[in-house]
Amino acid sequence: MMRWGFVGLLALVACAPESSRQSQSQGQACPGVIAGEVATRQGMDGNEPSREPDDGRxxxxxxxxxxxxxxxxxxxxxxxxxxxxxxxxxxxxxxxxxxxxxxxxxxxxxxxxxxxxxxxxxxxQSWSAQGLAPGLLPARVGAVAQGVLPTGEYTEALRMVQAPEVWDADGDGVLDVGAPTGEGVKVCIIDSGLDLGHPELQGAVVASRDFLDGDDDVSDRGEGGKWGLGHGTHVAGIIAARPGQGGVTDPKSHPGGMVGVAPRAPLLIARVLDLQGQTQMSIVFSAMEWCESQGARIVSMSLGGGTPTRSSLEAFKAALDHGMLVVASAGNQGGPVLYPASDPSVVAVGAVDPHERRAGFSCVGADLDLMAPGVDVLSSFPRGMGAFSQMAVSDTEPVSRSLLFSPTGNTAGRLVDCGLGDSLDACKGATCDGFVAYVRPGALPIDLAMSNVMMQGARSVIFGADDGPAGGDVDILALPRRGHWVPAVSVNQATGTMLRQRLGGHAWVNLFPVDYTHSSGTSMSAPFVSGVAALLWSARPELTPLQIRAAMQASARDLGTPGRDPVFGHGLVRAKDALQRLP
The missing domain is CATH 3.30.70.80 (Peptidase S8 propeptide/proteinase inhibitor I9)
Known part of the structure; x- marks a missing residue:
């Protein structure tokens, strides 16, 4: 699930059932244009659920x-x-x-x-991924907003949790000899599987199991080789991306890519989420028992839903009693903490932005334990599925971010105001010769707005936020995985104001494939805590899960009302401070 700044909190577009919706708006369409979702026979695009069909049972x-x-x-x-x-x-x-x-x-x-x-x-019960929420474009437009790493491979989020201070105390970009790195502490990621060929994760995976297909191939793929959501690949990179093993990055980023919180932790991969980000409680239970059999100390789950049952309470209690610390995302609905994060045997993790403010989508309540970065987090993504965007309009080169699952390509044309994109005559002065559409997202679903402006001849689309305080954030939106789309990017409110002053000028939009993406959600927050726990255990392997949990809670940076509170829990997880609080 994701946070939609313009249309309220909705399920991730790419995870939602996709119909062959077509625009119902009035106006003229350019001849021969194919736009929007395309009806396909189930299974043709490999995006059908991986669970058993409805057979009356x-x-x-x-x-x-x-x-x-x-x-x-x-x-x-x-x-x-x-x-x-x-x-x-x-x-x-x-x-x-x-x-x-x-x-x-x-x-x-x-x-x-x-x-x-x-x-x-x-x-x-049905449970689902708690992300992948496409990343937010920060109000602080600058190098970091475009993906540049502050020092080498160390992302801003990584520094927020003090990970480099644990294993690179002198800041020379090299792991310190003898420092805790997560080595020897197995972290089991119960998620969607991952891109096993991603350079960041080479040497990290020591065992894997696909609980949907019943085999050991945990690639996040369906029939025909179609990729799923990339959720597990993003989570795995946050925990254990290896230093100096970068994939294809954008021109402004470090060629080594990024590094995980516990860069030497061995990973166990349990694939439970289907290509639409859904699973069943029973599958997660089986995956947890497999994690235990493989010697996992930590289980990281960026998923949830449903309610506690006697079986679920017993299953998570058994995991804790048998020496495993289960960490789960608190949820993205903004309401009470979701299950299983709310289970007393599980560590519930909410999301903060780069300014240590609670993310508006992050769930709250008495069950909340810790907070971790969950807004605009950079991490690994299936190779070539991420997209870096460059844009120029008249005499400016504003910062932008690609829509998740947007096609790549190099396009140019006159910048045309298309309003809300809610009709086939929304683009004023548009011609079928091609143009770059500027759209202000409103109540209309993003895919329908895209279809409308494409039918009028748009070669690429810029989504901008025109309302709210100056410098406010704007969601990077997602396109459905199937259908015909043009390259699309998102800009924040300040950039949108500037673009409106240049309507009619020449615009250039270029998206090219990379092996990373920025994403938001408590799905991104939970693996930060899982990684910190791995660092603590690699320093003191004799400790119990409750001792590791207590150290993280006692050392967390207090962000709200003094002491534990329902908005921030104990506060922001901090690796170096937690090491100093170990018994």
Whole structure:
């Protein structure tokens, strides 16, 4: 999910069900123009859900009754036989809780409920990614806003959590000998899989499992090789991008790319999110047990949804009792902390911007533990799926940011005011010879505004914010993954004001592919805390998960009301300060 500054908080466009919507506006369209989403046969674009189709069965978690000290695994073994005897389709069998995941018909469910062995039958809830929210263009327009790293590969967000102060105390750009780097501390990322060929992550992954397809290929891809959302690749880079192993960057960035919070931490990759960013609670439970079997000390989950159940409470408690610290994103709805971040056994992480202000989308409440960078975070992205933007209008070269999933390309033409892009006559003075459209996002969905201006001949589109305080932020928006689009960028309010003064002038927009992107969301915040925990454990491997959690909480930078509060929790996680608070 993402924060939409113009149209309210909506689900990520690329994660939402995509229809073959066409503009209903009035006006004239240029002949032969193809614009917007294109109807495709399901599966043609590889973006269908990876879960089982609707077959008349309901996804459930069947709990079996324990007696005395009987181990959960023995109870579950008997329950598996019962479930299969009545015809249930068992998908996962658990060790830590007396339960199985199974798809059942109404008749099979009634038969199971009549058995003395069955304690309860729970709904197998749907959970989803808490990002990838396309990055915000900061009000402080400058080098950092365009992706330049303050020193080498050290991003602004990395410095906010003090990671370089732990493993590069002298600031020479080289890991200090003997410093905590996360080495030997396995971090299990339960997410969408990742681009295994990304240079930043070479040598980082030590084991992997795809819980959707039942194999060891955790590439974030579907049929036909189509990429998913890139969510897991972005998360993995935040935690453990290797120094000096950069991919393709923009001309203004360090050629080494960026470095993660724990640059020597070994990663375990559990793919649970499908190509639309969705999963089931049962799949996450199975992934957690796999993480445990692989020796994980930390589980990083940038996903959530649903409500606690007896099985979920037991599953997360078992993970904690067995030595794993589970870290989860608090959610992007701005309301109460989502589950499972709100689980008492889980560390809930909210988002702050580069100025240490709470991000407006970040969830709040008594369950909030820590805050971490979650606005405009630079990290790895599937190779070539990121886009760096350059723009010139008349005598200026304003800062811009590409829309997530925008096509790349080099375009030029007269800058035309297209208003809200809400009709086929919105672009005043447009011609079918081509132009660059300036659009003020409003209530109309971004994809429909794009379709409207493209039908009038736009070769590229600039989305600008015209309302709000001077220098205010503007969301970088996302385009649907399928369909025909032109290059599109976003600019902040100050730049939008300047562009309106140059309407009619010559504009040039160039987007070219890179291996990184800026993104926002609590999905980005949780891996910062996971990385800090890995640094602490690499310094003191004998400590318990509760001791690691307590050190991060006690050392966090207090950002709100003194002490823990429902807006910032304990405050901003700080790696160096936490090391000094270890028992």
């Amino acid at each position: 309901t996804a459930t978690i069947i709990r079996f009754r324990k007696t005395g000290s009987t181990r959960a695994s023995r109870v579950t073994a008997a329950g598996v036989d019962l479930a299969r005897d009545v015809g249930a389709k068992v998908s996962f069998v658990y060790r830590n809780i007396p339960a199985v995941a199974a798809r059942v018909t109404p008749e099979e469910r009634r038969a199971l409920e009549q058995s003395d062995l069955v304690e309860s039958i729970e709904e197998d």
